[in-house]
Amino acid sequence: MNELCEYCGISIQIPESGTIKVENMLHKDIHQFNNKLDVTNGVINYTYETLAEVEKLSEWLLSLSTSFxxxxxxxxSGNQTISSVSLDKFTEQIRNKEIIDFIQKGELVSYLQPIVGTKTGEVYAYESLLRAKDPAMQISPYELFETARKTGLHSLLDKRAxxxxxxxxxxxxxxxxxxFINFLPSTIYNPEFCLKHTFNTVKKYEVAPEDLVFEVVETEKILDVDHLKSVFKTYKREGIKVALDDVGAGFSTIEMLKLLEPDYVKIDRSFVTFCDQDEEKSSFLSEVSHISQNLGIKVLAEGIERKEELEVCSQVGIDLCQGYLFGKPAEKAVEPDCKTIVG
Incomplete structure (x- = not known):
């Protein structure tokens, strides 16, 4: 199993004191860090007493060269290996120790934002959005996932989410x-293995699979279409629906709809905002709606904040809408009265 895969559920616990060994050093001018640093054949051995020492050493090593x-x-610690990762990833782990601890042990909660039928105004679904349970924790979901990505914990965080x-x-x-539940395709190396925990959790909580929609959240980075097709196929085999996010942005083009055949597509908010004042945007919305209907795919427009935007989406045949016009994410599944807005 590859290096990243080992973090799918395995915690990083760096002891306050221990031994650090750095292998595969290519720099020819490694000088003495201090009298405790032993360098033999390009391998550094260093006994540390505080994490501050480790951070200082790792920063120093990274500053020597960009070829590490x-x-x-x-x-x-003693005879037990605690962690084995690349030098740059290890440095990020030390720099972000508090966030790393929160990713592994912090209390998380899902906030819910309503998704409504464009024609009916009735709540069709909710999107689940990750938050820290303690409102005093000033850590944004972006910061959590970005730190997790840099430190090799994105699989663990995605699984927890x-x-x-x-x-x-x-x-x-x-x-x-x-x-609707977000997921990162880059954390699913082998769908048959990596999604077992998710499917077991669905069974554990006795949730109907057909009530779940797993939504790709990094479609701008889709480089391996065959892999994503395999992920979608595995979800669908369990009776779970799948959604393609940010259609129109990056690599997530209309061609992707034909290749991946998701159950839902979400149109990037950049094509929705002020679509009533932009003919190119409204034409794009109409095109996506037309192609999706022919493929049997439901279309969701996100980021709707104005009634005029909703009216355009309704006119071009978009099925579902989401945005502050209908409600912000909340701890409870709020059922807004959207019929007056739609009407």
């Missing part, structure tokens, strides 16, 4: 109302 992509850091969303569906959203 091959350098590997091994942390041990999916579990919280499934729990929220069971506890807060009534049966028959769907729940």
């Amino acid at each position: 992509s091959t350098a590997k850091t091994i942390i041990s 999916r579990e919280e969303a499934i729990k929220a569906k069971k506890r807060k959203i009534k049966p028959g109302t769907k729940c």
